[in-house]
Amino acid sequence: MTTATTPIRVLIGKVGLDGHDRGVKLVARALRDSGVEVIYTGLHQTPEQVVNIAIQEDVNAIGLSIHSGAHTSLFPRVLELLKTHHAEDIAVFGGGIIPSDDVGPLMETGVRALFPPGTSMSRIVEFVKGLPR
C-alpha cells in the first residue's frame, strides 16, 4: 500500500532495437533530479523484459522511448502484457519519433501521454508527478 508521501517510482526504458538514448537519459536524469525514483533498463529491451521489471520493481509508471518506427507494435504489446499480468494500474507513457497521426490511436489503446521532440523536461516531470499512486 502506497501513500501520497511515498516517492513515485517509474521505469524508464528503451524497447526494440534502436540505440538512440540521448532523450531517454535526459528524461531519466530530470525525473531523478526532481525526486522521482527511476529504474533505467538500458538499451534493447523486449516488451516482456520491460513488463517483468516493472512488476518486480512495483513501479507506478513505465516511460518508453522509441525512435525506430516500431511504436505501433511495441506500445500495444506492453499494454497487452500488463493486462495479462493484471497490472493495468501501471501507467504507460512515451516519447521519441512518433508521427502525430499515430498519437490518437495509441492513446486510444491506453497510452497515457506521448511527448514529441522539443518537449521541455519540466512538462514530463509535471506529468509523472501528477500520476495517481
Add this chain to the structure above:
Amino acid sequence: MKIAHDSPVVHQKGSAEARPASHHPQDRKTPCTSLSGLPIADRYTQEDLKDWDPERDLGLPGDFPYTRGIHPTMYRSRLWTMRQFAGFGTAHDTNARFKYLLGQGQTGLSVAFDMPTLMGLDSDDPQALGEVGYCGVAVSSLEDMATLFDGIPLDRVSVSMTINGPAAVIFAMYLTLAERQGIPLNRLNGTLQNDILKEYIAQKEWLFPPAPHMRLITDTIGYCSEHVPKWHPISISGYHIREAGSTAVQELAFTLYDGLTYVEAAVQAGLPIDAFAPQLSFFFNSHNDFFEEIAKFRAARRLWAQEMKDRYHPNNPRSLQLRCHAQTAGCSLMAQQPMNNVVRTTLQALAAVLGGTQSLHTNSMDETLSLPTQEAVTLALRTQQIIAHESGVTNTVDPLAGSYFIEHLTNRMEEGAREYFRKLDAMGGMLAAIERGFPQREILEASQHYQEEIDRKERIIVGVNEYVESEQYAIPTLRIGKEVEQYQRERLRSFRAKRDPKKVTEALHEIQWFAQSGENLLPHLMHAVKAKATLGEMCGALKGVFGTYREPVVL
C-alpha cells in the same frame, strides 16, 4: 537511481570541463558563447592570432596542413558529391527511390538499412518484429542486395553504406553482387561506415565485444587495400557522437582519436601506412552554430594531417589528407513548425560547404517525424543545388581564410581536441576510456547542459521555446505498411527453400573456423554469401565465436 539488470553503473565523475562564463552583452539576453560553450568576444583582431603563423597553420589549399581544403581548386574543379541517405521498406521500394534521386541530379547513393539489418538480424528473426523496413531498407540476403541495386551499374555510381556491427558481412554481399554483375572489384567506388568505436560511444548498435569488432575492421581495411583500392573501408564518424548530444569540440576530439585508434590497429596488423591511409574517410555533423562548424572542419583537417605526419611519417601526401562526408544535424530538426527545418538545414549545409566537405547529405524537413517523403527529400537536394549553383560560394576556395574570427575559432577547436587527446592517452586509449564510460559521460553532460539552456530559454529555438504558435502544422509523412514485414518473411522463406542446406552449413563452419584462426575473414564471408547464407546466419555464426557485448550503463 537504479539501473535494471546487472549492468555495472559507472560512477566516474564527468571531467567538469570549465564552461567559460558568457560575456555580458548589454542589450540582448542571448548567450555570447558558441553552441559548444566557447566564449565569443564582441570583436576579433590580430591580437587574437598572435601565435598564429599563416605559412605553418594555414598554407595553400591542397597543401599541408590542408586547413584550407584537400584540393588546390576544390569546388571550382568539382562540386561535392550530393548524396542523400535513403532506404525504407523493401529492396524494391528503395531501388525505386535510388533511381528517382539519380534522375534528379544526385551524384552518389547512400544506403540506410533498417534496424534489424543494422543489428545483424534477418527480417524473420523474432527480435525484428515490428521493425522491418521502418528505419531503412531490409537486407537479409544476396537476393535483397541484388534487388536493391537492380539496374544501377556499381562501377559508375559511388555507393555509401551506413552499416557498422555487421559491416563485413554486408560488404561481402556487395562485393559478391559486383562480381556477379561482372565488375572488377578494383573499379568499385564507395564507402562502408564500419566504425564500431562510435557505436560504443554514441549510436549503440554493436554485435560483438570491441576486440573482435576491431579485428573485423582491420580485415576490411586490409582486404580493400589489396583488392578494392578505390573503396573507403571505413568512415570514421563524428555525426552520431554529435547527435547523441556532444559539443563540436567533443565531436572533433573523439572522432579523430577514434581514427588514430583504427590506424594504429591496422599498422599493428602489419599494413604499411601508405597502403591504407589514403582510403580512410571521415563523417561529420553540421550543426546550428555557423562559424563554429566551419572552424571544426578546418581544424579537423589540420589536426589529422599533423598527427598522421608526426606519428607515421607517410610518404604519400594522401595519407595525410582528411576526406569527409557531412550531414546536417538531425537533432536540430524540430517537430514544431517543421517548415522551419528547411531554413536550419540550408544554414548547416552552407557551413559544411564553406568547411570544405567532399560530400553532403541535407536532411529533409519531415525527418523529425518519419523517414522523408519524396517531395521533402527533393527539396533537401534542391537546397544543395541552390548553394552549389546560385549562391556563388563555390567560386573561390576557402573564402573565409584569414578572418580573425574563423582562424581564432579554428585554433580553439584544435586546442580543445588536443586537450581531450591528452586525457584519452592518460586513460590508456579509446577502448579503455569507453569501458570507463568516459566519452559517454562527457556527451551526456553536454547534452544535459544544452537541454537546460533551452528549458531556461537561455538558448532560443524558434517555434519551440519562443515564437511558439498554438496551431499545429501538419505536413505529409511517409508511412511504411505492415505488409513489408510479411513480404520480407515470405521472400526469405523462398530464398532458403531454394538453396543447398549442406553448403550453407559448411560455409558457416568455415566462417567460424577462420574467425578463430585470425586469417582475413572477407574471402570466407564472400564464400558463405555465395552459398546463400543469410545475414542473420553469418552474424549468428560469428557471435558463436566472438560472443556478445553489454554496455556499461552511464547515467
